[in-house]
Amino acid sequence: MSEPGFVSVSELGAGMIALRGDLRSKVFRKAAEAGTGLKLPAPCTIVWDGARALGWMAPDELLLVVPEGEGAVTVAALEHALAGQHALVADVSDARAMFHISGPGAREALAKLTPADLSPAAFPVGTLRRTRLGQVAGALWAEERGLTVLCFRSVAVYMRDLLADASHPDAALRVF
Amino acid sequence: MLYLKCPYCGQMADETELASGGQAHLRREGPDSSDSAFEAYLFLRDNPRGVHFERWRHAYGCGKWFHAARCTRTLEVFGTYRAQMGAPPQDILAAIAARRGETA
Known part of the structure; x- marks a missing residue:
């Protein structure tokens, strides 16, 4: 990045x-x-x-x-x-890639990519949802210290770029 | 945007998380059937303006197939139910009857 x-x-x-x-x-x-x-x-x-x-x-x-x-x-x-x-x-350790997103605005960054409702009320800590992120399938869950995204290893580079794009410093959001 | 509740994982799935599987409750015609019956099973589908029973797959979610009852005219969703059911359940039929009675 x-x-x-x-x-x-x-x-x-x-x-x-x-x-x-x-x-x-x-x-x-x-x-x-x-x-x-x-x-x-x-x-x-x-x-x-x-x-x-x-x-x-x-x-x-x-x-x-x-x-x-x-x-x-x-x-x-x-x-x-x-x-x-x-x-x-x-x-499936080598078949999946895992990303951790933390910091204020982590939910906003991910909300740009998925149709899932990521507001703290709808997606509290301990919730897991399999959904779409950009153009690929992924799973995400909420932890105390941020959100974790899981996707197939074959699309890990795409996911990394997608997350970098969504968290661009000029594109910060405060919604939740 | 169409939202359907997956009856397996209970999540409200967005249209982009789902894969459409066409008309539901088709009856398979086996090797003993006539050519016309087999053709109808393979190719001929209803295309109603109104209540339609469909198959959907929660493709980006839990991956399960399920059924949905919705109206092709108003896009109203009457409910979703499990793929193992050979016919729409009573509560879905009741919901349709109630809504249709209202709008008829």
Whole structure:
């Protein structure tokens, strides 16, 4: 990025694991909680415990975020916990890119890119939404210290440019 | 702009987050059907001016297919329901009847 924008945008390295299964099944839920070490999130939310996060992506899909490099170990632990069940555990760390947007105006910068309502009332801390950002699909969630955007690695450069553009110092907004 | 509530994740999805799947509740004609019935299944679609049942996919969201009932004339949305339903549910039909009665 050529010049710093009105918010800070940084690309984060993280281990990411897609976990799919029947989220209505008690057996699956119990095993998933044991394997992830986190309480399963309610629809359209994300939960944290230290460096780990577990987000609700779809009625049959969760995303586990772990520190960078811990993907493979976590996959092994999850596969052990879910042994014998109809479930999918896939390390998608290299298939996804993650950006963190922080600073006053972070919500405004992202609101330029997505049809999602990002006002603090509609999108409080702990909310996760999969939506469109510019021309690509992405997921975003709100944390205490900003917003995190997740997209496919193949469009990471596009996303980086998009975020740089949206946070251009001459284009600062204060709406929320 | 068209907004539909995804019945799976409960989010109000913008038209640009959705992919249209055309007319809903088509009945598949199998290999034993006549050529004309198979042609109708493949190609012939209703194009009503009024209430239309459609398939939509929450493409940029949870990725699930669902059904929507809306009016092609006023763009009013009567409701959305799950893709597993073979026919519109009673509450959607009641909502349509109530609104149509009002505007008829």
